[in-house]
Amino acid sequence: MSDFSYTQYIRFRTPDSGIGPRERVPMLPQEQAWAHDYAAHHRFNWIVVLMPPLCFGPLLPPIAFILGLLLYRTLFAPGLDLDPIIDDSLGWLVAAVVLFTMAWALRNTLRDKHDPTKRYWQSMPDQGVVELERHTLVSGFCLWSSDYDFDCNTLMLWVNDKIERVQDSGVSQWILARTEAGHWLVLKEQFPGNFTYARIGQTPAPSKQLQPRQHLAIAFAPGTQLPLGRRFDGAPISLIDTSYWLAGDELKRLAEAAHHWSFFPPERYAVINEQDAEWVQRLVAKAQAKVDPEGYASKDD
Numbered sequence: 539m540s541d542f543s544y545t546q547y548i549r550f551r552t553p554d555s556g557i558g559p560r561e562r563v564p565m566l567p568q569e570q571a572w573a574h575d576y577a578a579h580h581r582f583n584w585i586v587v588l589m590p591p592l593c594f595g596p597l598l599p600p601i602a603f604i605l606g607l608l609l610y611r612t613l614f615a616p617g618l619d620l621d622p623i624i625d626d627s628l629g630w631l632v633a634a635v636v637l638f639t640m641a642w643a644l645r646n647t648l649r650d651k652h653d654p655t656k657r658y659w660q661s662m663p664d665q666g667v668v669e670l671e672r673h674t675l676v677s678g679f680c681l682w683s684s685d686y687d688f689d690c691n692t693l694m695l696w697v698n699d700k701i702e703r704v705q706d707s708g709v710s711q712w713i714l715a716r717t718e719a720g721h722w723l724v725l726k727e728q729f730p731g732n733f734t735y736a737r738i739g740q741t742p743a744p745s746k747q748l749q750p751r752q753h754l755a756i757a758f759a760p761g762t763q764l765p766l767g768r769r770f771d772g773a774p775i776s777l778i779d780t781s782y783w784l785a786g787d788e789l790k791r792l793a794e795a796a797h798h799w800s801f802f803p804p805e806r807y808a809v810i811n812e813q814d815a816e817w818v819q820r821l822v823a824k825a826q827a828k829v830d831p832e833g834y835a836s837k838d839d
């Protein structure tokens with residue numbers, strides 16, 4: 539992970555004052571389980587704190603000292619015998635090593651003890667509260683993608699009242715829904731199973747597919763845009779399964795426009811911005827062109 543990506547990762551999981559007030563409600567068990575899972579990545583860890591200074595602290599001061607002596611001899615005192623100088627400086631060098639290592643370890647300890655992200659995640663899960671952002675869905679279109687990632691080939695799913703790690707099939711269901719407010723809202727559902735390199739994968743059984751209902755409340759970790767769960771209520775929305783499989787460039791742009799990861803205010807989770815709405819409309823029209831009047835998608839794509 540690059541420095542920029544890591545910075546975005548930390549920022550995304552840290553409370554942001556730019557996020558407006560939202561409804562606060564008690565967590566559901568599934569949401570609390572996800573909160574504890576995310577919190578596990580932000581715990582204070584003595585190994586992380588002490589490993590760099592203990593491994594490199596005893597090495598860096600002697601290296602710097604010797605390089606400094608070599609540079610001095612090269613520039614100002616050719617032929618200078620360094621052995622007596624080094625022997626006479628061993629005591630001071632040991633003291634410098636101890637002080638440098640202790641100062642580095644203390645600095646890491648204070649940094650992590652006062653890190654706002656770590657402090658937030660230490661207490662948030664046990665507070666048992668999430669913030670809800672509500673949407674009213676009117677209708678939607680179902681599209682599909684097959685994109686297997688060798689670097690991230692497992693899924694964490696809520697199964698049998700606990701989070702389990704399963705094999706990722708690479709198949710994802712994309713729900714492009716129209717809201718009562720007139721926005722496009724994008725939901726993504728990933729499925730376990732055997733992966734394939736083909737662009738067109740195997741759709742899961744209808745009973746396992748996401749079936750959105752009219753009222754959607756997205757639960758967030760308080761003060762962040764990190765979703766912990768989705769709560770549906772009301773009647774099922776009118777949903778057309780286009781059986782359209784996204785091309786690589788379409789999948790990349792849809793994933794970016796959907797704001798599911800590493801986005802910041804004023805962007806909103808899953809809500810398409812105005813500048814991308816026209817492209818999403820064209821994508822839906824393209825997918826609809828593959829559907830016959832009876833609602834079944836053609837298989838010629």
